[in-house]
Structure formats: C-alpha cells, structure tokens
Amino acid sequence: MSWFKRLKDGIQTATKSKKEAPDGLWHKCEKCSELSTHKELDENLYCCPKCDHHVRIGSEKYFNIIFDGKYTRLFDEIVSKDILNFVDLKSYQDRLDAIYLKSDVSDAISVASGKVNKKPLTVCAMDFTFIGGSMGSVVGEKISRAIDYSIENKTPLLIISKSGGARMMESAFSLMQMAKTSAKLTLLAKHKLPFISLMTDPTTGGVTASFAMLGDLNIAEPGALIGFAGPRVIKETIKRDLPEGFQTAEFLIEKGFLDFIVNRKDLKQKLDDLLTMFTNVESEAELNEEPASAS
C-alpha cells in the first residue's frame, strides 16, 4: 500500500551531487510548444528539433554557420549618430546608449568576410535586437562599403536581411539609404559579381523595398515574414482579416518573388553550390588542383 505511504525518507540525492540548472536551460518553441534544451537548439542551428521552426538568430551566429567560425569582421567602427536630435517618448541618443550597454553588436548590421569551403564571400547580416534591425545611415554605409569591398576583392555578396524597415529616428536620412544601397548594388552588377539576398524573419518596409528584393537570387528561410507594409497596417487598410500564411516565405515563392526557400541547416551547402556555379568552377577537386607548371 505504498500509494499513500512514503516508504523512503525525503530527498536521497546528496547535496554535493546536486546539479545546477542554469537559467534558460529550456527553450519552448513558440510554434509547436515543444521543449528542448538550449544545447540541443544550438546544435540544431536554432531550429526547433520537432517542427523545424526557425528561431531568430543574430549576425554572429550566421557568420559562424557560413564561415565555420573563421572570418574577419569589417567596418565595426561605423556607429550611429543622433543627426536630428530626435525625441519621441525617449531621445534617439538615449535609445542608442541603452542598446550599446546591452548589445554586443554596434548597429543593426554587421559585415564579415571569409570563405565558404575555400570560396571567398562577403556577408552582411542584420540584427533584429538592435532597434528592430532598422535601417539608418550606418546600415546604408556598411552595405555600401561591403559592396566596395566585394568589388575590390572580387567576391560575391550575401546580405542576410532581418529588419522592421527604415529607422524613423533618422527620418529622411533613413529613407535615402534605400536609394543609396540600390544605387551601389548596380555597381556590383556591373562588375558581374553575384549578389544573393537571404530574407529571414522578419524582412519588411524599406529594407524589402530596396536591397533585399534586388538579389540576383532572392532566397528566404522557411516561415519568414516578408513584405512591404506590415500585416497590421494592411489589415487596417482593407478592414478584413488576412489569409493564413499571407506574407510568409512560402507565400512569396508562390507569387514568384523568391528563387527558393532554404533551411538553415542547408544554408552553407547551398551557398557552396551557388558560389561554385557562379564562379563556374567544376568541382572541389578542380578548385584544389594546383595549376599545371609549364615545362
């Protein structure tokens, strides 16, 4: 009758063999509610092990996925400035200062150069945690310099977008970054260097309406929200509910605006494939081959 009777005395584990449970050990998938440890999630490149939901990650993680941890960061010295002395509920400068204390990135985009299986690539990746990944002067300038860098070093360019759009606190300056980045991309095209645009959750507003949609290849992560106007604004405009799956990557590929959807786990291999094809190199072996010495 051990149902109601405690047969053993209290907790049996000795204090010294107690394990620490660190904060945030578990991650609950926001889509399927499956629990997984952060370690599992990390090993799975931040995709839910059960439903494959792609969790938002920052620039550093993408660089590691793409370059296997070996890359050079570029243009980190460029930082935002409160050009207009913009004050809403908080001043722009206060917002910046607050985020500098918390964040390890210096603005909403980071640039790195490295190699994908020996093939050089310049990558710009956005960080949503930095004022919603918003595009201000710094994002525009870093992309502009990344394009110059790609041209100088003859590397293809990958931009990983993750942004709510333009940074309102920089007003017209942020608007003009759309023109600036698009105009600079024409130079990359003139030098016949491929530009791959990877859209991740979310990519909206001025970012979508400029460089994100201008890839030689436009690709996206599964389930990513991609659009010009945000779903809330559209709902208010048309005064009815939006269909399920509206503005997702899967919706966009059906409408003809994406070349393909790529799972984060396949990203590196896919980039390798594309870089190989764009540079017209037949195989790994050929790439490794020493040039035949003249005899």
Place this chain on the structure above:
Amino acid sequence: MVFLEFEKPLELLYEQLDKIKEVGDGGVIDVSDKIKELEKKIQNTRKEIYSNLTGWQKVQLSRHPERPYTLFYIDQIFTRFTELHGDRCFADDKAIVGGLAKLGSQTVMVMGHQKGINTKMRQYRNFGMANPEGYRKALRLMKMAERFNIPVVCLIDTPGAYPGLEAEERGQAEAIARNLFEMAQLKVPILCYIIGEGASGGALGIGLGDRVFMLENTWYTVISPESCSSILWRSWDYKETAAEALKLTAEHMLEFGLIDEIIKEPVGGAHTDPEKMAKSLKSHIKKELQTLQEMQPDDRITARIEKYSKMGDFEEVDLNEKKPAKKK
C-alpha cells in the same frame, strides 16, 4: 476657397471683403477705398502667416484640396502630352500617370503621382497611392525614354505606396526596389520634383534622379507624421510633434543636403496662383534639363550614384579606444 485651420484670420478678412463688395454692388455707396484697404490687409496677413509655418502646417498645405496636381502641371507646362497607359503585365494604375510631351522643342517623358480633384476622382486615383503596376508602368516609360534618348521628369505627390493585400501579392516592395536599381543606371537625365506629399518608399519609387527639388510647401521623409505618431508615440495624437521631430520640410531637407534646391511658391501656397506656380516650374525644368544634357551619360550616372552614396551621417570610432558596445 478652402481655408486651413491656421488661415482663420484670412478667412475672416475674405468674408468682410465679400460683404463690402456686396454693398458696393448695390451702387449707392462707393466702397473702392475700403476694398483696397482690405485687400492690402489680406496680403499682409497672408505674408505674416506664411513666413512662419510649422512642419505640421506645411504638411497640411501640401494636402490642400485645391493644390495643383501632376496633370494640371503637365497641361500648363508641356504641349502635345500623350498619356501612355499600363505596365504590360497586369493593369493600368490610375495613381501614377505618364507619357510623352513637348517642352518647347524638347521631347520629355513626364510622369507623376496623380490625386483626384473630387470625391469620385479621389477614389478613382486611389488617393495618389500607387500599386506595383504603377511603379512598373513608370519604369516601362523610363526604359522607353532611355531607348530614344528622352529625358525624364518625375512629379512626386503621394501619401505613400498603397498598403493593400493585392499590392503585397504583386510585389510592392520588389516594384519599388527595381525602380531604384534601374533609375540609378538610367542613361538619360532624371529630374524629380516633390510637388505635394513625399511619403516614404512610395515617393522614392519614382524619386531617384540627378537632381531632386522640393516646392516650398511640401514635405519629404520616411513616414507620414500620423503613422510616425502611432508607432513611436503609440497614439494618433502626436502628429504635430512627429512632424516637427521628423524635420520633414523643404528647408530641412536642403540643410541636410538631401535635396538640391527649394522652388518658391506664391505667397499663400501653390493653390493661390497655380498658373504662376506652373510657370516658374516650367522655366526651372527647362534650365535644369539643359545643364544635365550637357553632361555625358556615363558621367551623369557616376555623379548620380556618388550623390546618393554620400547620403547618411554617422560616426567613426576608434575600436581600440572606445568600443561602441561598451560606450558610456
């Protein structure tokens, strides 16, 4: 005549004037002196009001229901205007109009956002909010102009690109982005004029050019003051504050170096003397086209890209000394 809120003193004077004129029409009393006096007073009051407009008041003026729109300017400035329709893919967008026209002996491709002049037409023109096919029509016309070496003139006046369901389906973002990309490399001169509202990507979608000008009482920025208020202040009540904070007037834009020049409007706004406004716009376009046409296409494109590359303001810190991440 339609008076805006801040024009109240003017409205009262006009009412007085009407009454006196009525008395005068009776033919018994000579009121000509009184009329002259009042007209002078109106002029002075108008000057006073208009010399000190706030950002929000300029936004209101840019939306004045009697303000001249693209088709009015086209009619006044050009001859033989032939409107060209459709994007050849989906539809003809009524919110953007365009076509071939003559400016003196010079053929130009002129296009712009078009708002409606009455309730019915406002709907027909979708309040000047273009769909993707509008931007694609504009691009089609620009590429045609390039083929025949015809300069492009864009008149901008939009509260924004249309944020609708179908617009998203048909790629609003892609259409605007494509225009920016193609306009940057267009071999013919591009002149852009903000003639009313210059709201965000919807304005920029036909707004990348060799020279960009703003009429005096217009605005140009990344978001409308109303939407900015709703997002940053989380309420619709801060539009005036947002309009100030955004620094969206022509003066600010010139000061920032984001536009090339401000074009004066008649005192009281373009709607008080549309013909005069059109006349000064006409001579401006003529002058600017001539300067641009003297340049080689390649030089023009290089200068155009350089102009936009310079836009933006930021700091460059010494990473060894002051890591931005560890600032403060």
